Structures are given as structure tokens and as C-alpha cells.
Amino acid sequence: MWMLELPPFVLFLIGGLIAATTRGKLRGALMIAIPILGGLHLWTVPEGVHLQLMFLDYELVPYRADKLSLMFGYIFHIAAFIGILYSLHVKDTVQQVAAMLYAGSAIGAVFAGDLLTLFVFWELLAFTSVFLVWARRTPAAYSAGMRYLIMQVLSGVILLIGALFYIKETGSIAFDFIGLDSIAGWLIFIAFGIKCAFPFAHTWLTDAYPEATPTGTVLLSAFTTKVAVYALARAYPGTELLVYIGAAMTCFPIFFAVIENDLRRVLAYSLINQVGFMVVGIGIGTSLALNGAVSHAFNDVIFKGLLFMSMGAVLHMTGRINGSDLGGLYKTMPKTTILCIVGAASISAFPLFSGFVSKSMVMTAAMETGHDWVWLMLLFASAGVFHHAGIKIPYFAFFAHDSGIRANDPPINMLMAMFIAACLCIGIGIYPAALYSLLPYDTGYNPYDATHVLAQTQLLLFSALAFVWLNLKGKYPPELRSTHLDVDWVYRRLVPNILQRMFAVIWKVDGDIRQSVRGKLSQCQAFLARQYKEGGSFISSDYPSGNMVLWVAVILATYLFIGFVS
């Protein structure tokens, strides 16, 4: 359509400018047009390096397209389109501009062929997305955004240091397989890990995403972690460590998700759980596993977006998002309810929904490569994700006890965005061949055999049975207005408390030392004053002057005596 050398992110930067300078319907139309045009253009882009520049002695590659990056490019265009459509009613220029630039940064990052370009977009992702959190304009959102930004920038700085080491070691800045054989490899791995929400570095996600605006969270859920997944898939496929990190990521968040009250925070935990499946796939590194990881990232953007959109709709219409404040909304928000259930079925990987066709690839790959325990963990996580995202989210928002809230379905643009996402979820679930044809490898995998379908359906329905049984027994943890501690407690409470106590001691010791020095000084002063005022000698009333005169007289007398003698 236009010059092939023009990287796809440029269009979104122009979109940011347009959003900043136009208003009203014109802005809406132009913003919607950009991801559509960009996506259609990207469809025609062949594989290969389309843009190279020389920077000092290094070759920058801002635009490299291969099957892996194109796959993420497609899904980011779809996510940008859905996210922008969903936020079309928002009259907030800050959010609109941030959304455009954020999507552009994500797209720029996946087409980056060298580490320096990647670094630039890595940091841009942080600086543009934080405005989607701050745009909520509450004190909680401001401080959560600050913490988010610090973590993201930290990740960027580690990436830069790693990249510099890498250049020193290899003399190349190409962004390809890196591996964990060197310091550079580890540093870059950690940088990717922070953005990928590895355990203990995951709290920026569960902290900031639920504080963002209803529309902002939808975009946030699509881009940042998926860019990290892409980066891991590019640089660390087949790294055994990732299998275990990923398995941990699938399991630990579901415990938090079960007891969390803020439904968007439940989804944030569930996002980590889904990213865990992708990380396991990358770690296994066979072509089936990598296909599974990439296609699951593709599907996750859509179904997690759909779930965040449905919860965003609830928040937008009722001003509430805690499970304890909601319930019975199916009565007046039937469309949102149905769309949410489609998202819930997809994330739970019900047969005929999108999650099933991608998650099963990772699970099969885990089993084929002999990761038995990891496979059991993934199976547990699959049951768990149905429990918290598949049942808990729709149940506590739309059913459960009647909260008495009679809010209507959201504006048409929000419904349209959710509807498109739901169609994609079902479409990919029913006809996975379309998705599979875009994948990096051809594995001839077929998800719909009797074994898989039966096993998955059994697993899910008996999880549902467990939910029913626990509820009937009164053992299911009720939704309570509460905060649950996570690792962020370390830097939000523990470290500040330790610092506070440490500084209290330091200030006290410092005060004591000053006090005693001041005491000594005033003693000296008093001593001197005493010498001036009271002492005195026979020559002068001042002791020092008298002394001086006396000694001068002694020295003169000595001179006189020496002169006389010699």
C-alpha cells in the first residue's frame, strides 16, 4: 500500500499526533482507521529485513519481519483496534494519545531487529502505558503508576546494561538467540523476566493494572507482557529454566486469585497464570511448544482483553469492581454477561473456544518431552484458571447474590468491541486451522481428537462440580472487602518500615552526638570566657594578653642578655 521501508509503528506515532490535535468524531474515526489500515498493510508485508541504518559502527535494524514478529504484529493490530473501539466514548486526550503511542511502541518492539532499537521501544512502552494508569486520576492510581514506572524503567535499564555487555562480548547488536551462557545473557533475561511478570517480579502487574482506567486496563493487558513473551521466544527458546519459572507462574497466582476481591485484580493474577503457559512453551522449545506459546499469546490477548472489557464495562456502568459489591447484574446487563461468559469459556480452554486450541499444544509438548511434573502442574493450573477466571469472575459479577444494582449494558462501542473479541474467540476455537497457518512452524497438530476433548471437558466440569460442592458446603471463601498481601508488601511496607526505623535510630544517634559536641564546645567557650573575664595577671586584666606581654618581655630580655654576652 505504501513504502515497504516504513515500519508499522510510524503509523501509530502519527496516530498519537492526530489524537492530540483533533477532537470529537473526527478523532474517533481517524483513530479507528489507523489500526485497520496498519493491519491490512501488514498482511501484505513479506518476511525479511525491510529497514537498516548505520549508527556509529553498528547496524540498526528497526524493521525486521519474520513469522514470529509478524504473528505478534497481527495480534497487536487487532488488540489496538479492539482497545480503541472500546475506548471510543472516552473524552480524555491523555488516554487517547497514550493508547496510540503505547500500541505503536509494542509494535515497534516486536519488529526490532537489534537490541538498541528494542531498548528504545522497551522504555517507550513503560513511559506511554503509565499514563493509562495515571489517567484514573486517583491518589491510589498515581502511586501505583509510580511503582509500575519504576519497575518498568528498571527492566529497561537492566536491558541496556545487558545489551552493552552483549555488544562487548559478541561485537554484534543483532537481536536473535542469546541464551544464558554469559553475563549479558543473564542480564537481558532478567530484564525480560521483569516485564514478563516472573514470580517475585510480578507485583507491578497486579498492583497497577487494576488501578488503571476501565479502558486503559484492556490495552495494558494486551501489550506489555506479550512483548516480553515475544522477546523470550526470540532470545531464549529451549531454556530449561523457563519451564520451571513458567510452571510456577501458572500455579501460584491462582491461589491469590481465589481470595482476591477486586475482580480486575483477579484477572491480573489470571494474566500471570496464562503467561506462565507461554513461558513453559518457550522453555520446552520444541516446534510444537513454541507454536503453542505463540498461539496462546495470540489467543490470550483476545480472551483476556474480552474479560477485562467485560469487567471494565461493569466498572464503567456501576462504579464498582469488588466482588463483594456486585452480583445479580445479569438481570440488566445480559449482553455483557453473555460476552463475559464467552471470554471465561475461552480462558478456561473449553473445547470450541480459543484457549483450547492453543493451551493444549503446550500441555502436549510438556508431556511429550517428559516433563511429567510440569505437566501435572499445568493440569492443576488449567483446573484452577477455570475456577477463578471461568467461574468466579462471571459468577460474582453477574450472578451470586442480588446486589440490587440495576445498571444497563454499556455504550454501543464497548459492546461492539466485546462482540468482535467474542467472535474471534469462538471463530478461532471452531476453526483453528486459520490461526495455525500463521504460526512459525508447521507441526500438523490437531487439537480436536477424542482424547483431548474428553480429558479437558472432564477436568473442567469436575472443577465446576467442586465449586458447586464447596459453595453448598459453605467452604468457598466469601468475597470480603479486604487487601491481600503479596510480594509488593516488601517494598510498600517492609522496606519503608525498616528504613523508617533505621533512620529513626540514625537521627537519634546523630542528635546525641551533636548534643554532646555542642556541650563540649560550650564548655570550651565558658572556659575561655572565664579566662578573659576573671583570671588576669599582674600585667593585664586579661589572662592571655598578660601572658603574651610577659613572654614577649622574657624573649626580649633573653635577646638583650645574648647580645650583651656576645
Next chain:
Amino acid sequence: MDNEKQYLFDNPKNIQRVLYLLYICCGILVALDFVIHRHVYHSWENLPIFYPIYGFVGCVILVLIASWMRTFLMRPEDYYGPVEELDDSKIEIVDVSHSHAKEANNNNNNNNKGDNNVDA
């Protein structure tokens, strides 16, 4: 609000129907396990009805552990800072505590997923 519309799950019978449907589906799936021959990769899969047991037990353990985690992880809502007040001015909230008290009770006792502890 006595004349408020009756919705699908206001009638406890509908909730029971959903529950029976789930029980029947579970029963059929268990039966199918003995009929359909599965490819088995893992020795554990040879156990009869491995997946249903794993799903059920896994979820029960998940919930029990999560409930136990509450004993040491739960803090008041304003632990990290003040919580925003809910704005009721823009939405319609009907009073379900009186006119629907009976139904609400029925709901709670017989709800399709039995949330009899939600109000507690």
C-alpha cells in the same frame, strides 16, 4: 419494588435445573471415560476417571489452601491507604432486602452455585 420484573434465576427451580444439568453432564463424562479409548502418554492417565478426580480434588485443595492463606495474608481494605467512597448517585440500586427477602433467601440457599456464605 414489589412489581419488579422476575428474572431467570429469581426462581429457585431454574437454579436447580442448572445444577441438575451439570450433574448429568458430569455423569455422562464419567461414563464416556469407560467407553472411549484414549491415547495415554502418562502412566497416571491409566487410572480410571483420572481427569475428573484430578479436577475435583485439585480445585478443592486449591480453595482450601487459598482460604488458609487468608489467615495470614488478609488485611483491612485501607491497609495501604484510604479507599475511595462508592458513588451511588449515578446508578440505580433497588432495595432487595425487604420485598425480595424471601426470594433472596431462597436464592442463597438454592443458588445454582450455592453462595449461601456470600452475604455472611
